[in-house]
Amino acid sequence: MQVAVASGKGGTGKTTVAVNLAYVLAQEMPVELLDCDVEEPNAHLFLHPTLNEMHEVKILVPEVERSRCRGCGRCAEACAFNAIAVLGDKALVFPELCHGCGGCVRVCPAQALREEPRRLGVIQSGSSGPVSFVQGRLDVGTPLVVPVVHAVKEQSREKVTILDAPPGTSCPVVATLTGSDYAILVTEPSPFGLNDLKLAVELVRELGIPHGVVLNRAGLGTEEVQEYCHHEGIPILLRIPFDRRFAETIAHGRLLVEDFPDWRGEFRALWDRVQGGLKV
Amino acid sequence: MKVAITAQGSSLDAALAPRFGRCQYLLLCNTAGGDWQAVPNPVASQPGGVGIAMAQYLTKEKVQALITGNLGPNAARALAAAGIGAYIAQGGSATAALQAFVEGRLEQVTGPTVSAHSGM
Incomplete structure (x- = not known):
C-alpha cells in the first residue's frame, strides 16, 4: 500500500501532510515515510529521524580509451542525450549529461569504452519513533534526479508507505508516483494553486492513479479550487485552515498532531477517505 | 576558409544570433570564394x-x-576538441561580423563565455 503526497505547486504543504499522516498511522501499524524530494528533502525537519544507514547512488558512465577509439561515431549515434560525441577524431564524454544507459558501450566496435561509476547522491535511512524513514539526497550540481528517486523507493520495506513527492509534474514526480496506489494532491486556494493542481490532476489521470485533494490554507483566497474539484468529481479529503498557530508549529519543526492533538483524528479520517478511494 | 555564423534569419544581413546551440540559422560561408x-x-x-x-x-x-x-x-570544450576556432561578436548583422572576422577584429575565445543552459 503506497500513497504518494504530491502537488503541482511547490510550498503547498506536501511534507506537512506526509509527516503528520505517517506519524498518526504509526501509532497503530508499521509505516514508513520515503522522502522522494531528493533535490531538497525536508521531511527530516519534522520527524527528526535517527539516520543510521547511508549508501551512495551511482550510475555507470563511459570513459574513452583513446588508443582504441577509431572515431567511427557509433557511440554518438546511440546516445540520446549528446553525452558522447566524436570531435577531433576521438570520442569525447560529457559525463554530466550521461544517463548511464550503457548503449554507447554496447555499440562500440573497438571496445574503446569502459564504464566507471559516477556518484549522483546518497540514500539515508533510519527511524523516527515508530516511523521508518528513508530519504534521498542528490549531490549539488548533479542534474540527474530520477535514479536517486528510484533508489529511495527500492528501500521500501513496510506494507504501508507514504511517499513525499517533489513538487511539479516532471520526471522526478512521475518516478515517485509510478506504482503508487493513491495520490494525495495538496493545494492551496490561490490561482497558482488551482493552475498547478490542474496539471497534477492531468498527470495522475494519465498514470491511472486514484486521487483526492487536501486543501491547505483553507479560508484564504477564493472558492475556485473547490468549484474545480466539484466539477471534476475529485474528492476533497481534508481542509487544513489557514491559522497562524499552525504556521508557528511548522516553522519550529514540529508536527501539527503533536501540538494540536485534535488533529490526530483529522489525519486518521484522511487515511480512511484514502482507503475508500482505492481501486478495488 | 569555411566559417559558420549563428544568425537569427536566413540571409547575410540577418542579425547575429547571440546563442550558439539554440540559434535559429547557421550561415556557412566560404571566405575564399564568397559563396x-x-x-x-x-x-x-x-x-x-x-x-x-x-x-x-x-x-x-x-x-x-x-x-x-x-x-x-x-x-566550448567540444569546439576546442574539434579544433574549431570560436570568435565572439556582439550584435550587428551576420555580414558585419564576418567582415570583422576577416579583418582580424574579432576576439578568439578558448573557454566558455556564459554558464550552462544560458541559451535555454
Whole structure:
C-alpha cells in the first residue's frame, strides 16, 4: 500500500501532510515515510529521524580509451542525450549529461569504452519513533534526479508507505508516483494553486492513479479550487485552515498532531477517505 | 576558409544570433570564394546537449571557424576538441561580423563565455 503526497505547486504543504499522516498511522501499524524530494528533502525537519544507514547512488558512465577509439561515431549515434560525441577524431564524454544507459558501450566496435561509476547522491535511512524513514539526497550540481528517486523507493520495506513527492509534474514526480496506489494532491486556494493542481490532476489521470485533494490554507483566497474539484468529481479529503498557530508549529519543526492533538483524528479520517478511494 | 555564423534569419544581413546551440540559422560561408548557404539549426529539436551536437555538425561540415555571441562550457570544450576556432561578436548583422572576422577584429575565445543552459 503506497500513497504518494504530491502537488503541482511547490510550498503547498506536501511534507506537512506526509509527516503528520505517517506519524498518526504509526501509532497503530508499521509505516514508513520515503522522502522522494531528493533535490531538497525536508521531511527530516519534522520527524527528526535517527539516520543510521547511508549508501551512495551511482550510475555507470563511459570513459574513452583513446588508443582504441577509431572515431567511427557509433557511440554518438546511440546516445540520446549528446553525452558522447566524436570531435577531433576521438570520442569525447560529457559525463554530466550521461544517463548511464550503457548503449554507447554496447555499440562500440573497438571496445574503446569502459564504464566507471559516477556518484549522483546518497540514500539515508533510519527511524523516527515508530516511523521508518528513508530519504534521498542528490549531490549539488548533479542534474540527474530520477535514479536517486528510484533508489529511495527500492528501500521500501513496510506494507504501508507514504511517499513525499517533489513538487511539479516532471520526471522526478512521475518516478515517485509510478506504482503508487493513491495520490494525495495538496493545494492551496490561490490561482497558482488551482493552475498547478490542474496539471497534477492531468498527470495522475494519465498514470491511472486514484486521487483526492487536501486543501491547505483553507479560508484564504477564493472558492475556485473547490468549484474545480466539484466539477471534476475529485474528492476533497481534508481542509487544513489557514491559522497562524499552525504556521508557528511548522516553522519550529514540529508536527501539527503533536501540538494540536485534535488533529490526530483529522489525519486518521484522511487515511480512511484514502482507503475508500482505492481501486478495488 | 569555411566559417559558420549563428544568425537569427536566413540571409547575410540577418542579425547575429547571440546563442550558439539554440540559434535559429547557421550561415556557412566560404571566405575564399564568397559563396554561402543558410541552414536551419540542425539540432533545434534536441532537448539538451545542443552545443555539443552543433560542434559535431560543424566538424562534419568541415567548418574551421565559428562566429557567435556566446558559448557555454560544453560547447566550448567540444569546439576546442574539434579544433574549431570560436570568435565572439556582439550584435550587428551576420555580414558585419564576418567582415570583422576577416579583418582580424574579432576576439578568439578558448573557454566558455556564459554558464550552462544560458541559451535555454
